[in-house]
Every structure is written in structure tokens, then in C-alpha cells.
Amino acid sequence: MELDAYLEGAAEQIDIVLDREFGSLPGVLNKASAHLILAGGKRLRPIVVMLAADLIQKGTSQSILPAALALEVTHTFTLVHDDIMDGDVARRGVPTVHTKWDEPTAILAGDVLYAHAFELICAAMASDLAKVRSVSILAGACANLCDGQHKDIHFGNRDNVTEEEYIEMVSKKTGVLYAASAAIGGTLAEGTAQQVNSLYEWGLNSGIAFQIQDDLIDLMADSATSGKDRASDLREGKQTLVAILAREKGIDLTKYRKPALTDAEIDEAIHLLEESGVIADVRKKALEHVEQAKTTLDQFPDSQEKEILIQIASYFVSRGY
Amino acid sequence: MELDAYLEGAAEQIDIVLDREFGSLPGVLNKASAHLILAGGKRLRPIVVMLAADLIQKGTSQSILPAALALEVTHTFTLVHDDIMDGDVARRGVPTVHTKWDEPTAILAGDVLYAHAFELICAAMASDLAKVRSVSILAGACANLCDGQHKDIHFGNRDNVTEEEYIEMVSKKTGVLYAASAAIGGTLAEGTAQQVNSLYEWGLNSGIAFQIQDDLIDLMADSATSGKDRASDLREGKQTLVAILAREKGIDLTKYRKPALTDAEIDEAIHLLEESGVIADVRKKALEHVEQAKTTLDQFPDSQEKEILIQIASYFVSRGY
Numbered sequence: 356m357e358l359d360a361y362l363e364g365a366a367e368q369i370d371i372v373l374d375r376e377f378g379s380l381p382g383v384l385n386k387a388s389a390h391l392i393l394a395g396g397k398r399l400r401p402i403v404v405m406l407a408a409d410l411i412q413k414g415t416s417q418s419i420l421p422a423a424l425a426l427e428v429t430h431t432f433t434l435v436h437d438d439i440m441d442g443d444v445a446r447r448g449v450p451t452v453h454t455k456w457d458e459p460t461a462i463l464a465g466d467v468l469y470a471h472a473f474e475l476i477c478a479a480m481a482s483d484l485a486k487v488r489s490v491s492i493l494a495g496a497c498a499n500l501c502d503g504q505h506k507d508i509h510f511g512n513r514d515n516v517t518e519e520e521y522i523e524m525v526s527k528k529t530g531v532l533y534a535a536s537a538a539i540g541g542t543l544a545e546g547t548a549q550q551v552n553s554l555y556e557w558g559l560n561s562g563i564a565f566q567i568q569d570d571l572i573d574l575m576a577d578s579a580t581s582g583k584d585r586a587s588d589l590r591e592g593k594q595t596l597v598a599i600l601a602r603e604k605g606i607d608l609t610k611y612r613k614p615a616l617t618d619a620e621i622d623e624a625i626h627l628l629e630e631s632g633v634i635a636d637v638r639k640k641a642l643e644h645v646e647q648a649k650t651t652l653d654q655f656p657d658s659q660e661k662e663i664l665i666q667i668a669s670y671f672v673s674r675g676y
Numbered sequence: 677m678e679l680d681a682y683l684e685g686a687a688e689q690i691d692i693v694l695d696r697e698f699g700s701l702p703g704v705l706n707k708a709s710a711h712l713i714l715a716g717g718k719r720l721r722p723i724v725v726m727l728a729a730d731l732i733q734k735g736t737s738q739s740i741l742p743a744a745l746a747l748e749v750t751h752t753f754t755l756v757h758d759d760i761m762d763g764d765v766a767r768r769g770v771p772t773v774h775t776k777w778d779e780p781t782a783i784l785a786g787d788v789l790y791a792h793a794f795e796l797i798c799a800a801m802a803s804d805l806a807k808v809r810s811v812s813i814l815a816g817a818c819a820n821l822c823d824g825q826h827k828d829i830h831f832g833n834r835d836n837v838t839e840e841e842y843i844e845m846v847s848k849k850t851g852v853l854y855a856a857s858a859a860i861g862g863t864l865a866e867g868t869a870q871q872v873n874s875l876y877e878w879g880l881n882s883g884i885a886f887q888i889q890d891d892l893i894d895l896m897a898d899s900a901t902s903g904k905d906r907a908s909d910l911r912e913g914k915q916t917l918v919a920i921l922a923r924e925k926g927i928d929l930t931k932y933r934k935p936a937l938t939d940a941e942i943d944e945a946i947h948l949l950e951e952s953g954v955i956a957d958v959r960k961k962a963l964e965h966v967e968q969a970k971t972t973l974d975q976f977p978d979s980q981e982k983e984i985l986i987q988i989a990s991y992f993v994s995r996g997y
Contacts, residue, residue, distance in 0.1 A: 384826045436787065440780035459761035459829055462783060463822040466757065469790055470818035477812045483804035490811050491798045497791035501784040505705045508780055 358666045365405070366398040373424060387456045387464040388471075392431050394447040400426040400536040403667070407540025407554050410660040418480035419543040422489060425475035426536045429493065432468035433500055433532075435461055440508060469497070481543040489539045496535035503527025512612070514602065516594040522563065529569075530562035537664075553651045557664060560648035565671040567641040570595035571634070575625065576675055586621045590614065596640065600633045641672045679987045686726070687719040694745060708777050708785040709792075713752050715768040721747040721857040724988070728861025728875050731981040736865040739801035743810060743864055746796035747857045750814065753789035754821055754853075756782055761829060790818070802864040810860045817856035824848025833933070835923065837915040843884065850890075851883035858985075874972040878985060881969035886992040888962040891916035892955070896946065897996055907942045911935065917961065921954045962993045 377389035401423035405416035416423070437443075438451040439461050445451060453461035476489050506524040510516050537554035546554070573588045574597060588595050592612035601608050611624050628634050648668040655661050698710035722744035726737035737744070758764075759772040760782050766772060774782035797810050827845040831837050858875035867875070894909045895918060909916050913933040922929050932945050949955050969989040976982050 382823070383830070384823050436783050440783060460826065462757050462761060463826050466786075466790070467819050467822045469787070470815040470822070473794055473811055473815040474819075477808050477815070483808050487798050487804050487807045487811075490794055490808075494791040494794040494798070498788050498795075501788045501791070502703070502705050505781065505784050509704075 358663065358670055361663060362397065362399075362402065362667075362670075365402045366396075369398040369401050369423070369427065370395070372420060373427065376424060383456070384460065384463055384467060387452050387460050388467045390449065390452055390455065390464070391434055391447065392428065392468075394449045396427070396431075396447060398427055399667070400430050400532060403533060403536040403558065403664070404540040406660045406664055406667075407537040407546075408544040410554075410655060410658060410664065411541050411544035411546040411550060413658075413660075415544040416540075419540070421475040421478040422481075422539055422543055425472040425493065426532065426539065428468050428475060429472040429497065430532060432465045432472065433504070435465035435468065437504060440504070476539070479543055482545065485543045485545060488542050492535050492538050492542065496531045499527040499531040503529070503531070510594040512592040513594065514609075516599060518596065518599050518603075521594060521596055521599055525563050525566040526559060529566040530559040532558075533562035533565070534558035550654070553654060556651040557648045557668070560644040560651070561668045561671055564641045564644040564648065564668065567596050567637060567644070568672045568674065570597055571637060571641075572674075572676060574621075574628075575634075585618075586611075586616060586624070589621065589624060590616055596637050597628060597633060600636050601628060601631070604631050604633060606631055606633065638672070645669055645672055679984065679991055682984060683718065683720075683723065683988075683991075686723045687717075690719040690722050690744070690748065691716070693741060694748065697745060704777070705781065705784055705788060708773050708781050709788045711770065711773055711776065711785070712755055712768065713749065713789075715770045717748070717752075717768060719748055720988070721751050721853060724854060724857040724879065724985070725861040727981045727985055727988075728858040728867075729865040730861075731875075731976060731979060731985065732862050732865035732867040732871060734979075734981075737861075740861070740864040742796040742799040743802075743860055746793040746814065747853065747860065749789050749796060750793040750818065751853060753786045753793065754825070756786035756789065758825060761825070797860070800864055803866065806864045806866060809863050813856050813859050813863065817852045820848040820852040824850070824852070831915040833913040834915065835930075837920060839917065839920050839924075842915060842917055842920055846884050846887040847880060850887040851880040853879075854883035854886070855879035871975070874975060877972040878969045878989070881965040881972070882989045882992055885962045885965040885969065885989065888917055888958060888965070889993045889995065891918055892958060892962075893995075893997060895949075896955075906939075907932075907937060907945070910942070910945060911937055917958050918949065918954060921957050922949060922952070925952050925954060927952055927954065959993070966990060966993055 373392055377392050380386065380389055404419070404423035404426050408415045408419050434446065435452045438446060439453045439458055443451050444454045451461070452464050456464070472493065473490060476493060477486055479486060503524055503526070507528055510524065534555045535558070537558035538551050541551045541554040570588060574586055577585060588598070589608065589611045590613060592598070592609065598608055606627060608624065611620060645668045649665050652661055652664060694713055698713050701707065701710055725740070725744040725747050729736045729740050755767065756773045759767060760774045760779055764772050765775045772782070773785050793814065794811060797814060798807055800807060824845050824847070828849055831845065855876045856879065858879035859872050862872045862875040891909060895907055898906060909919070910929065910932045911934060913919070913930065919929055927948060929945065932941060966989045970986050973982055973985060
């Protein structure tokens with residue numbers, strides 16, 4: 356597929372710059388900070404920053420490259436801290452920072468990345484006003500990310516989380532950083548307030564759809580494809596959109612809430628959720644957010660960047676891992 | 677004393693604004709973020725921001741007030757995270773954030789404050805260029821703060837820490853945030869590069885002196901005065917300047933490295949350190965940094981702000997708690 360090739364090529368370019376920036380820093384703390392950044396990733400957020408910049412003003416993406424990196428660095432800082440909270444031991448095929456070093460080092464490594472993100476915004480070649488606005492957008496996104504993660508943790512097994520609460524949580528946990536990526540790209544390329552708002556909405560809705568799809572992948576994909584434990588959300592009783600819509604239809608998923616599930620049990624649960632239309636409803640809601648994302652781009656004239664942003668939104672809900 | 681009255685009055689003004697900003701935010705995470713900020717404090721960093729601004733251009737401190745708050749918020753974010761790493765249960769007379777809530781909430785509360793700090797810089801009334809520079813200064817300070825804390829933790833009981841390593845550690849852990857406070861005040865008031873550099877050096881040297889004095893207070897002051905456990909550094913075998921200079925003179929402090937010390941044992945250790953001239957040497961080094969701090973202000977014409985900044989540097993090494 357053409358989009359796959361584009362995303363791979365763009366990620367490789369970003370990998371080169373990240374490696375130059377973080378590959379040979381001295382000292383333990385810098386190495387701990389660089390650890391997850393250098394472990395790879397799809398680099399979707401910096402790609403979005405650059406696409407948004409070029410959408411507004413073709414050719415600006417190279418001048419604002421540091422700001423694109425800032426969004427990957429911000430994403431990584433949240434992963435480092437989230438891994439501590441969630442007690443995860445591996446990510447991207449490498450040990451998590453608090454596992455490889457220790458917890459204080461991981462807290463500080465995340466904090467160092469946080470600082471770098473803002474330094475990188477300031478290092479972009481753009482007007483000072485655009486940089487100040489971008490710093491504000493990024494800071495606002497960070498505050499929301501924290502609130503989203505806090506809500507996600509504290510939903511726990513609470514069996515009365517509403518769809519509205521879930522959407523607010525994923526908007527903050529995943530949506531706002533895609534929103535900030537697109538808005539910062541647009542801002543640094545001197546887009547109008549209306550253009551920047553549209554880019555923000557594109558990112559917010561795309562990000563929500565991304566997270567809903569993530570929940571579906573956790574349930575449906577086998578471990579070999581997803582690289583994660585199969586159906587971990589089901590086992591943990593996580594309040595995903597699947598769980599919420601199932602509850603609304605009177606389907607009891609609590610019997611699957613146990614440390615280990617056989618493949619047969621997981622298949623049974625999936626069958627139940629498919630028969631009752633829950634899976635279809637969840638997919639439909641994800642697609643609605645994709646449609647909303649695409650609509651926000653209507654105001655922009657046709658361009659390669661616009662086309663790729665539209666494809667990315669679709670890819671977010673078609674990807675299998 | 678006149679300075680005391682000035683600092684108290686200035687802190688009260690800042691308390692009022694902090695209370696307005698953080699006193700009634702909704703949600704658990706916001707309350708956890710505001711917890712330590714609302715518990716009081718000397719507010720020295722924001723006071724320095726405002727003094728530096730008025731030193732450059734009398735009357736600007738009110739317009740850049742949000743940036744002054746940013747430095748207190750940054751300081752608080754580091755306290756929230758440090759308390760987790762150090763396992764401290766109380767600060768400023770209240771339970772620490774991870775004690776009152778939980779550790780994930782404390783990590784996230786610190787991260788939220790971090791974001792607010794950058795938002796507050798952007799909210800100052802100043803030129804965009806000055807704000808971009810201030811964001812860079814603050815981000816650089818945060819990266820250094822993390823490295824200082826990392827070094828402090830990992831010095832542990834390592835009995836070969838040099839004076840040079842100690843000074844680098846306290847420069848980063850304490851010096852850079854006072855340096856950033858003064859430099860950001862000067863930057864937002866449109867000081868020249870040379871003026872901003874001098875203010876930075878004033879803060880760096882004052883901060884180093886502050887930390888050396890902190891170590892002396894830990895050793896010398898009784899608990900009722902300092903509000904802390906007496907001689908905790910001695911008991912833990914911490915690599916303070918006292919410990920380093922004592923080792924250089926062949927004084928063995930390791931026998932005091934145990935969970936509990938009687939007042940007689942502590943008095944004995946102090947007597948030993950005074951007799952051998954260690955305490956005097958440590959005081960001398962602190963005073964050298966104070967003198968360096970004062971000298972950096974020579975280039976500024978006399979003013980009330982200059983006089984107070986000079987007095988603050990002296991106060992840092994004369995205070996008893």
C-alpha cells in the first residue's frame with residue numbers, strides 16, 4: 356500500500372535525526388532518557404507535525420523539524436512515566452526504563468525528555484509568536500495527557516463508566532497529542548487560527564479513533580500480530596468502549612475477568628460480542644470519528660499532504676496492530 | 677530585620693496570586709497538583725524573578741507576574757517527584773502528594789505542574805522573543821535539575837565523591853533554578869545578554885551557597901528550629917561538603933552512619949568538625965560563592981532591587997533554617 360511506504364520512509368528520516376540528537380549523549384540519565392526513543396516506533400506524531408506544516412505552506416516541514424521531534428519526545432516521556440505506573444516491563448522489544456535502570460532514574464528520565472520537548476519547540480525556525488503559541492499548545496496537551504492517564508488508571512474496574520467518560524478519557528490520553536501535533540505544525544507554518552483549529556480537530560478525532568481501534572486490536576488480534584498479550588483488557592476488566600457497550604446490552608463480561616483466559620474462552624467472548632452487534636457498534640463509532648476528522652480538512656485545497664492526512668485517519672482504524 | 681519584612685511581604689503577595697490560580701481547580705489530579713503549592717513556602721524563586729525584572733526596568737515585575745509563579749511551580753514539581761524518590765512522607769507540615777494520594781497520582785501531579793510552568797511563562801506580558809528565550813532557559817534548568825537530583829541520589833554512600841563533583845551536583849540541583857529565576861526576570865524585562873548573564877551567575881552562586889548552608893543547617897540546627905530530623909545527612913552518610921572536607925582531613929564520620937544518633941554523639945561529631953576547622957572551611961566556601969554572586973551585580977547602578985538581591989545572597993548563608 357502506498358501509505359505504508361510513505362509512513363515507513365518518513366519514519367526512517369525521523370529516526371536518522373532522532374539518532375543524531377539522542378544517540379550519543381553522555382551520562383547515565385541521558386542514556387536512560389534516550390533509551391525508548393532509540394528503540395524505534397512508528398513516529399506518527401512527528402510525521403503529522405510535518406504534514407500539517409507542509410499542508411499550510413509547502414516546504415516548511417524541514418525548517419520546523421525540531422518541533423516535529425518535540426512531539427515524539429513528549430510521547431516518549433509519557434510512555435516512560437506510564438510504564439512505571441502500569442508496572443510494564445517491556446516496550447518496543449526492549450526493557451522499560453524503570454526495569455533497565457531504576458524507578459527514580461525513570462521518573463527523572465521522563466522529566467528530562469519533557470524539558471527537551473520544550474527546548475526543541477524553541478529550536479524550530481519559525482516566528483517567535485508561532486513558537487510561543489506552540490509552547491502553549493504543547494503545555495496544554497501535556498496537562499490533558501496527565502489527566503487522561505489519571506482517569507484511565509482510576510477507572511479501574513469501576514463498572515459504571517459511561518461512554519461519555521470513556522470518550523473524554525481517550526480524547527485526553529490519545530487525542531490531544533495528535534491534535535497538538537497537527538496544530539503545532541500548522542501554527543509554525545503560520546496557518547490562520549481557523550486552519551489551526553481544523554488541524555487540531557483532525558488530530559483529536561483521529562486520535563480518538565486510534566484509541567478505539569487499539570482496544571479492538573487488544574481483543575481481536577492474536578499475540579503474534581499485535582506483539583501484546585491477547586485480550587489483556589478483557590482479563591483485567593478494563594473500561595474500554597467494548598466493555599461499556601457490552602454492559603449497555605446486558606452482556607456480562609465479568610466472568611472473563613481473571614488472570615488467565617484460554618483461547619477458547621477469548622473466542623467465546625468475541626463470538627458473543629460479534630453476535631450481539633457490540634463489535635460492529637464500536638467499529639461504527641471509530642469510523643464516525645474518522646469521518647469527522649476527514650471533514651475538518653474540507654476547507655483545504657487538494658494536495659498530497661491533505662490526501663495523506665485523510666489516509667492516516669483511515670489507517671488508524673484499519674490497522675491490525 | 678528589614679530583609680525579613682520585605683521577603684515576608686513579597687511572599688504574602690505571591691501566596692495571594694497562587695491561591696487565586698491553584699486554590700479552586702476541579703478534579704482530583706488538579707487538587708493533588710495544587711496541594712504542595714498551597715501549603716506555603718518562602719517563595720524565594722518568584723521573588724527573585726520579580727526583583728530581577730525590576731532591576732532591569734522598574735515596574736515590569738507586575739506584568740511578568742505569571743512567569744514568577746512559573747518558577748515556584750517548577751520548584752514544586754521537582755519537590756513532588758523528589759519526595760517519591762526519597763520516600764519522604766511530610767513536607768511544609770503536610771503529607772507529601774504520594775502519601776496523601778498515591779504514587780501514580782504524584783508522578784502525574786508533578787507532570788501537570790511542569791506543563792503549567794511553561795503555560796505561565798507564555799502568559800507573561802512581554803515580547804515573544806523574550807518569552808521564547810525564557811522557555812529555553814526554564815527548559816535547560818529543568819534538564820539540569822533532573823541531572824542534579826540523579827547525581828545526588830546516586831552519590832549514595834560513595835566515599836570518593838570529590839568537592840568538584842559536589843559543586844557540580846548542587847549547582848544543578850539548587851543553583852540553576854535560582855539562576856533561571858534571575859535570568860528569566862531579566863530576559864522578560866528586556867535586559868541585554870550581558871545583564872541576563874550576570875543575573876544568571878548571581879543566581880547560580882547564590883544557589884550553591886544556599887545548598888551548602890542547607891547542609892550546615894541539617895548538621896548544626898536542632899530539630900525545633902529546622903523542622904527536620906537533626907543530623908539526618910550524618911546518619912545517612914550523605915556526601916555533603918562537610919563530609920567531603922572531613923574526609924580530606926582524615927576525619928572518620930562513618931561511625932556516625934547509623935539509623936539513630938544520640939544528641940551527645942551528634943554534639944561530639946560537631947565538636948570534632950569544629951576543632952579540625954571543617955565547619956569554618958565549609959562556611960568560607962559558602963561565603964566565597966556569596967561574594968561571587970554579589971560581584972556579578974557590580975555592573976548595575978545602585979537601586980533598591982540591587983540592594984535586596986545582595987542581601988538575599990547574604991541571607992542564604994546566614995539563615996538558621
